[in-house]
Amino acid sequence: MVSVTSSKPPAPAKRSFREQMHLAREDAIITVVNRLLAEKGFEAMTLDEVAIEVGVAKASLYKHFSSKEDLASAAMVRMMDRARAFLDKLQSDAADRRPVDQLKAVARWTIEVQLAGEMPSLPSQNSSLRAVLTNNKAYVDGLMDISDRLGAWIIAAQADGSLNRALPPIAVLYTLYARGCDPVLGFLKGTGLYEDEQITEMVLSTCFEGLQSR
Amino acid sequence: MVSVTSSKPPAPAKRSFREQMHLAREDAIITVVNRLLAEKGFEAMTLDEVAIEVGVAKASLYKHFSSKEDLASAAMVRMMDRARAFLDKLQSDAADRRPVDQLKAVARWTIEVQLAGEMPSLPSQNSSLRAVLTNNKAYVDGLMDISDRLGAWIIAAQADGSLNRALPPIAVLYTLYARGCDPVLGFLKGTGLYEDEQITEMVLSTCFEGLQSR
DNA sequence: GTCTATAAATGGATAGAC
DNA sequence: GTCTATCCATTTATAGAC
Numbered sequence: 001m002v003s004v005t006s007s008k009p010p011a012p013a014k015r016s017f018r019e020q021m022h023l024a025r026e027d028a029i030i031t032v033v034n035r036l037l038a039e040k041g042f043e044a045m046t047l048d049e050v051a052i053e054v055g056v057a058k059a060s061l062y063k064h065f066s067s068k069e070d071l072a073s074a075a076m077v078r079m080m081d082r083a084r085a086f087l088d089k090l091q092s093d094a095a096d097r098r099p100v101d102q103l104k105a106v107a108r109w110t111i112e113v114q115l116a117g118e119m120p121s122l123p124s125q126n127s128s129l130r131a132v133l134t135n136n137k138a139y140v141d142g143l144m145d146i147s148d149r150l151g152a153w154i155i156a157a158q159a160d161g162s163l164n165r166a167l168p169p170i171a172v173l174y175t176l177y178a179r180g181c182d183p184v185l186g187f188l189k190g191t192g193l194y195e196d197e198q199i200t201e202m203v204l205s206t207c208f209e210g211l212q213s214r
Numbered sequence: 215m216v217s218v219t220s221s222k223p224p225a226p227a228k229r230s231f232r233e234q235m236h237l238a239r240e241d242a243i244i245t246v247v248n249r250l251l252a253e254k255g256f257e258a259m260t261l262d263e264v265a266i267e268v269g270v271a272k273a274s275l276y277k278h279f280s281s282k283e284d285l286a287s288a289a290m291v292r293m294m295d296r297a298r299a300f301l302d303k304l305q306s307d308a309a310d311r312r313p314v315d316q317l318k319a320v321a322r323w324t325i326e327v328q329l330a331g332e333m334p335s336l337p338s339q340n341s342s343l344r345a346v347l348t349n350n351k352a353y354v355d356g357l358m359d360i361s362d363r364l365g366a367w368i369i370a371a372q373a374d375g376s377l378n379r380a381l382p383p384i385a386v387l388y389t390l391y392a393r394g395c396d397p398v399l400g401f402l403k404g405t406g407l408y409e410d411e412q413i414t415e416m417v418l419s420t421c422f423e424g425l426q427s428r
Numbered sequence: 429g430t431c432t433a434t435a436a437a438t439g440g441a442t443a444g445a446c
Numbered sequence: 447g448t449c450t451a452t453c454c455a456t457t458t459a460t461a462g463a464c
Contacts, residue, residue: 022429041338043257046457057431059460064429068458100426121338124255125400164419164427171416172425174401183395186339187388202385205378210424211386212314213378236447260439271449273442278447282440 026064026074029054034075037120042072042129069132075120076133080142082113087149099156100163103176104208106150110180111203115189115196119180147173179207240278240288243268248289251334256286256343283346289334290347294356296327301363313370314377317390318422320364324394325417329403329410333394361387393421 032053036045047068051058065071086109090102097105113119123129133139154172157163163172184206188199246267250259261282265272279285300323304316311319327333337343347353368386371377377386398420402413 025429040340041255041257043255044338044341047459048457056429058458059432060430062459103425122397124258124335126254127258161427163425164423167416167419167425168407170405170407171398171402171420174398175420175425177401178396178398181397182392183336184385184388184392187391188385191384193382193384202381205381206385206389206424207420208424208426209378210420210422210426211317211377211381211389212422212424213375214428239447261441262439270447272440273450274448276441 025056029056029061029064029071030075030078033071034079034118034120037072037075038114038117041121042068042123042127045072047071067132069129072120072123072129073132073136073139076122077136077138077142079113079118079120080139080146083109083146084142087146091149098162099153099160100208102153103150103157103163104204107176107179107204107207108200110176111182111185111200112196114180114182114185115199121181150176175207179203239270243270243275243278243285244289244292247285248293248332248334251286251289252328252331255335256282256337256341259286261285281346283343286334286337286343287346287350287353290336291350291352291356293327293332293334294353294360297323297360298356301360305363312376313367313374314422316367317364317371317377318418321390321393321418321421322414324390325396325399325414326410328394328396328399329413335395364390389421393417 029050032050033045036049036053039045045068047058047061050071051061054061061071065074087106090105094102094105110119123133150173151169154163154169158165158169182203184203185199188194188202189196194202243264246264247259250263250267253259261272261275264285265275268275275285279288301320304319308316308319324333337347364387365383368377368383372379372383396417398417399413402408402416403410408416
């Protein structure tokens, strides 16, 4: 409370509060959707599940999102925003690092997010979600922004000789993206033999150093 | 026709013919299922689609397979058998090659099958298919056989110094398995910039040599 | 905006004639 | 063993009261 003398808060503040509640609810929904997408993928996720886990009626979901695809898109966009925020942090905190180390940091972040069960799996091939996503400006713009920033590091790393110059930058970019849905993480986790940190190091090693000895 | 004097073929031959027809029909079904599994995954594949593409009534599918999971399992087992046949061929045709080159040949085969749109995507995380597969003896036995044979090569390749000794063999094995569902193939194919052969070489390079220069 | 109730559509599986 | 027709459960989406 800012003022105790006023029995009625000013209108703008009140609307802002309601809006905050609205956004908080939406955020809770997206968090649940995000986890379910990571766990079982778009097709296997049902809105009944979402509604139950969030603790609202299924019909209420439609007051926030117009369809299942729209719901999933919101989760994908939020993850993209998280990634962009991480890139911001990388660029401001460690701007002096070698480009190849920046790329490694990105791969590490991606792997850690996936190990935490928070990486929504991208829609397989010809999903209905895919069509919606490619028409979602926030998603497409975010993806392009990330690609541009990673692309600059890739070019720089190839120029300074730390990254294999024989690979087209786009191949490097996609290889890094693929770390976000690498089934090896789940396989290794399933053995119960390794800690998350060990798994991260192994996958990072195979990604940047390859399987052959050096 | 073997004989024109007999108006009625011998019973065993007739039954064998029917059996062949039966197997041929089943094979056609499995081929369609295999492609659909590769295209859209288990959840998104519907039995209506399968029936239409095969050209039979949906109910007829149940004369051959008792459930959707059973149907998909048959496709997975057949792919496993194809893989084992390839391993047989590798071991007899090129038994003198270095273990690491045998592993590369396996990875190349896996990539080529996937590029041909014939690699059924493994069930994501907690699918109903996964439970059925882990109880399918043919599948589990086949997977163990493949793992054993690849495992021997991995150990040998680490012993002769061609494969990174710091990686647990199981991590190498899973990394090779993951080439069978590598989204990088689809990404690169989607650009339209590269032939399948080029994509194969790039992915093989990143897998065995890594992203960093050598 | 949240709820209960229900519509509308889909998809896995079965019945029964041939 | 194949077909048509149907059942039944699930799931996306909406109507309408509060």
